[in-house]
Amino acid sequence: MQDAAPTATSLILSEGVILLGFATVFVLLFRRLGLGAVLGYLIAGALVGPHGLALVGGGESKLDIAEIGIVLLMFIVGLELHPARLWRLKRDIFGLGLSQVVVAGLVLSTLLYFGTAFTGGAALALGLPLALSSTAQVLPGLKNSGRINSPFGEKAFSILLFQDLSIVPLITIIAALSRNPADVGGPPGWMLALYTVAAIAALVLAGRFVLRPVLHIVGKLGERELFVVVGLFTVIASAALMHSLHLSTALGAFVAGVILADSPYRHEIEADVEPFRSILLGLFFLAVGMVLDVDAVLANPLFVLTMAATLVAVKVAVVWVLARLFGFGGKPALALGLLLSQGGEFGFVLFGQARDALLIRPEAASLFSAVVTLSMATTPFLMLFARRLEFAKPRAGQLDGPEDSEQGDAIIIGYGRFGQTVAQMLMGKGFRLTLVDRKPAQIELSSKFEAKVYYGDGTRIDLLRRAGAEEARLIVFCIDDPSLDAAQLQPVMEAFPQAAILVRVFDRRHLLRLRPLELAGVMREVHESAIAMGILALKELGVDDEDIGEVEQQYRENDKARLDVQQEHGLMAGKHMMYRPGREMVLRSRENTGEDA
Numbered sequence: 310m311q312d313a314a315p316t317a318t319s320l321i322l323s324e325g326v327i328l329l330g331f332a333t334v335f336v337l338l339f340r341r342l343g344l345g346a347v348l349g350y351l352i353a354g355a356l357v358g359p360h361g362l363a364l365v366g367g368g369e370s371k372l373d374i375a376e377i378g379i380v381l382l383m384f385i386v387g388l389e390l391h392p393a394r395l396w397r398l399k400r401d402i403f404g405l406g407l408s409q410v411v412v413a414g415l416v417l418s419t420l421l422y423f424g425t426a427f428t429g430g431a432a433l434a435l436g437l438p439l440a441l442s443s444t445a446q447v448l449p450g451l452k453n454s455g456r457i458n459s460p461f462g463e464k465a466f467s468i469l470l471f472q473d474l475s476i477v478p479l480i481t482i483i484a485a486l487s488r489n490p491a492d493v494g495g496p497p498g499w500m501l502a503l504y505t506v507a508a509i510a511a512l513v514l515a516g517r518f519v520l521r522p523v524l525h526i527v528g529k530l531g532e533r534e535l536f537v538v539v540g541l542f543t544v545i546a547s548a549a550l551m552h553s554l555h556l557s558t559a560l561g562a563f564v565a566g567v568i569l570a571d572s573p574y575r576h577e578i579e580a581d582v583e584p585f586r587s588i589l590l591g592l593f594f595l596a597v598g599m600v601l602d603v604d605a606v607l608a609n610p611l612f613v614l615t616m617a618a619t620l621v622a623v624k625v626a627v628v629w630v631l632a633r634l635f636g637f638g639g640k641p642a643l644a645l646g647l648l649l650s651q652g653g654e655f656g657f658v659l660f661g662q663a664r665d666a667l668l669i670r671p672e673a674a675s676l677f678s679a680v681v682t683l684s685m686a687t688t689p690f691l692m693l694f695a696r697r698l699e700f701a702k703p704r705a706g707q708l709d710g711p712e713d714s715e716q717g718d719a720i721i722i723g724y725g726r727f728g729q730t731v732a733q734m735l736m737g738k739g740f741r742l743t744l745v746d747r748k749p750a751q752i753e754l755s756s757k758f759e760a761k762v763y764y765g766d767g768t769r770i771d772l773l774r775r776a777g778a779e780e781a782r783l784i785v786f787c788i789d790d791p792s793l794d795a796a797q798l799q800p801v802m803e804a805f806p807q808a809a810i811l812v813r814v815f816d817r818r819h820l821l822r823l824r825p826l827e828l829a830g831v832m833r834e835v836h837e838s839a840i841a842m843g844i845l846a847l848k849e850l851g852v853d854d855e856d857i858g859e860v861e862q863q864y865r866e867n868d869k870a871r872l873d874v875q876q877e878h879g880l881m882a883g884k885h886m887m888y889r890p891g892r893e894m895v896l897r898s899r900e901n902t903g904e905d906a
Contacts, residue, residue, distance in 0.1 A: 324365045328595055331357050336591075347446050350591050351682050354598020361603060376558070378589030379654060380548045382445060383473060383559040385586055387566020388579050395567065398467050405464065405635050406471025409649075413627040414440035420619065427669070430486040434668045435677055437479055438659035439620055441472045442649040445590060446688055460747065461641055461766075464632065465648055476559060476655055480662060487666035504554040509564050512547055516568030524574045528878060540578040541585065543569070559655075597657045601682070602675030609676060616676075617683040621650040621691075644695035651688045652681030696771070711763040711776035717741040719783035720776050720808075722767030724755055727813055727834060728787030732760075743776045768797045770804050778805045789834070791815035795826050802826065817872075824876050840864070863894050 331353040339349035357364040395402075418436025421427050427435065447469060451462045520543060527535045543565050551561035569578060606613055625646035632642035660674040669677075717740075721732050724746040732742055744762040746752055755762045765772040767786070778784060784805065786793065793812070802810055809829035814820045820831055840861060847857045871886045888894065 327357055327364050328353075328592070332591060332595055346591070347443070347594055348682075348686055350594030351598040351601075351685070354595035355601050355603060356598075357595075358599030358601070360599075360601065365599065376593060376658065377545075377548070378586060378591070378593040379445075379658075380558050380562040381544055381582060381586035382590055384544045384547075384562040384566040385579060385582065386444070386448065386470070386473070387563040387568075388570055398463060398470075401464055401467035401635070402471050405631055406468045406474075408631050409468050409628060410437075410440050410472055410475050412631065413624055414438075416623055416627060417620065420623070427673075430488075431663070431668045431673075434483050434486060434663035434666070435660070435673075437482065438656040438663075439652055439677070439681070440624070441475070441653035441655050441659075442469060442624070443651050443653040443685060443688070444469045444473060445594075445654050446651065446685060447648060461645065464635070464637065464645055468628070468645075468649060472653065473559060473563065473655070476659075479659055483659065483662045483666055483668065486668055488668060505556055505560070508550055508554055508556060508561065511550070512561065512564045513568060516565065520568070521572065524569075524572060524578075528574055528882070536574065536578055537581040540582045543578075544582065593654070597654075597678065597682075600675075601678055602672060605672040605675045606679040613676060613679045613683060616680045617687075620652060620680060620684050621687055624650045647691040647695040650691060651684040656681045709763055711743060711745055711765055711772060714743045714761075714763055714776055715741065716777045716780055717743040718781065719743075719785060720745060720767070720773065720778055720781050722746075722784065722786045723788035723813070724751060724760070724762045725787070725789060727789070728785075729760075731785055731787055743781075745772070745776060768793065768801070770800055773801065773805065778808060781805070781808050783811065783829075784808045785811045785813075787813045789813075789815070791819050793819075794822055798823065798826055798828070802828075817875075821872065821875055824872070860894060864888075 332350055335353040335356075336346045336349035339352070340346060355361050359366055414437035416436075417439045418432045421436050422429055422432035425432070447465060451465060520539075523539060527539055544562050547561035547565040548558035551558045572578075625643070628646035628649055629639075629642045632645050633639065637645065657678055660669070660677055663669045664671055664674040719735060719740060720743045721728050721735075722745050724732065724744050728744070728746075732744060735742055744755075744760065745765055745767040746755075746762050747764065747766050749764065752762045752764055763776070765776075767773065767776075767788070773784070778801075784801065786798075793814075798810065798812065811830045811832070812823060812828055814823060814831050814833050816833065820833055823831055843864075844857055844861060847860060852860070867886060867888075874882050874886065
């Protein structure tokens with residue numbers, strides 16, 4: 310018994326070295342080739358697994374543990390989604406997303422039923438999971454390129470989000486079709502639906518009345534390690550609750566993320582959880598590669614190739630038709646279809662469910678896992694083509710892209726009421742500007758005032774290059790977007806280091822999120838106008854000009870000091886510095902003369 314612990318430890322260490330070593334080599338290689346990290350992990354897992362070089366065993370057990378990576382991914386997705394934004398996207402999520410899953414799933418199931426020897430239940434258990442796309446592949450690409458908040462990115466995000474939410478009903482469908490006697494005693498579908506609603510309500514209440522007060526206490530203490538503990542506890546507890554009710558652990562993590570999306574501590578939690586997400590998600594794809602039956606795949610290569618090609622073609626066609634019905638132009642709709650054409654990581658989970666339900670053989674689960682893997686291999690190439698189509702002009706001959714612009718001294722992103730004032734002042738001094746906006750109606754309105762505004766998402770690196778950002782002296786972000794964050798602006802700063810970056814921010818919280826960046830300047834959109842109104846109010850109350858000037862100066866100094874404290878300890882940390890009855894300013898001019906302030 311004394312040797313058991315060292316043996317287990319040595320096994321974990323040796324397998325860990327092998328897995329991480331192969332993963333490092335193949336991820337670096339595949340990233341170098343432009344194929345993405347996911348494929349690197351899958352190939353590495355297949356090589357070291359029992360069907361490859363047999364260097365590491367226990368793929369199934371590792372897969373169970375590594376599914377926490379999917380849970381953490383959905384938690385971070387939820388953190389990115391403010392409840393207000395979730396409500397704003399409801400039409401795309403529950404309209405376009407639902408349509409995509411249902412239509413693509415039924416088309417693929419029908420093709421499998423009539424084109425293969427699978428039964429109706431087996432075809433449905435395979436076809437519906439194939440309708441899902443890879444959140445782990447697509448979402449990081451959208452975030453890194455700054456397209457997640459563009460109209461195109463929001464459509465893709467909405468479809469991916471509904472696909473992830475659809476795991477619960479898909480698991481329910483497979484359970485209802487199950488031929489495994491052990492599943493007969495499981496809860497019926499209607500009860501699972503009730504469990505889902507009750508669990509979500511419980512998570513919302515726990516987040517509001519338990520988690521938020523705890524985060525407030527942690528924020529006051531300023532202990533960063535506690536944010537790690539609280540963040541991981543939130544994810545694991547929400548997933549555990551869902552698992553105990555036979556529901557999707559990913560859904561529970563997503564709800565927990567949405568609850569914290571408008572918390573002032575969101576960024577600390579996200580930064581602390583992200584490393585765990587990256588490691589465990591990588592382990593998930595390694596484990597998927599390990600359980601892949603390479604012999605079964607090699608015995609049916611033509612089927613795998615044909616099915617992968619069919620999968621990509623069907624999903625491109627379905628998404629194109631649906632996107633057109635939801636108002637997208639032909640080329641952007643095709644780009645959206647190409648972006649979401651691959652199979653997804655949840656397919657691996659659902660194929661395992663179908664195998665355990667005795668709907669398909671283990672060899673079939675491996676074959677269709679290989680189909681999903683091969684479809685993922687096409688994604689980097691299709692993404693390159695999709696990006697060319699994405700920025701096609703939505704109205705031919707009316708909206709020009711920034712590649713048609715002349716080289717300017719500055720680029721103004723967003724030509725609404727805020728951007729127009731900035732642009733007017735710069736043009737009044739004779740500077741040459743490139744104006745960019747992503748709202749066709751705003752562009753058309755501006756043209757009536759003889760202002761040439763180019764169409765596009767100004768947070769994208771490639772669009773900024775076409776607008777001449779490599780030569781510009783200044784880039785000014787005037788867009789009304791509270792979700793514009795450091796992850797979008799940091800790549801812009803690195804790509805165009807010669808350009809000063811100015812940013813319009815929505816409020817104090819937005820400003821705090823951007824303060825770690827070395828921006829040339831930020832401006833709260835109502836801050837200066839509110840100070841101007843305060844000056845007018847003081848004048849109307851009979852305060853003399855000298856005192857008004859000192860009040861303004863002290864307010865600005867106090868506001869800056871309060872921001873510094875909040876940056877270090879959280880939004881509530883500077884509360885004691887606010888002026889209120891009993892804490893008024895002591896004007897320096899009054900101190901010097903000995904007068905009562």
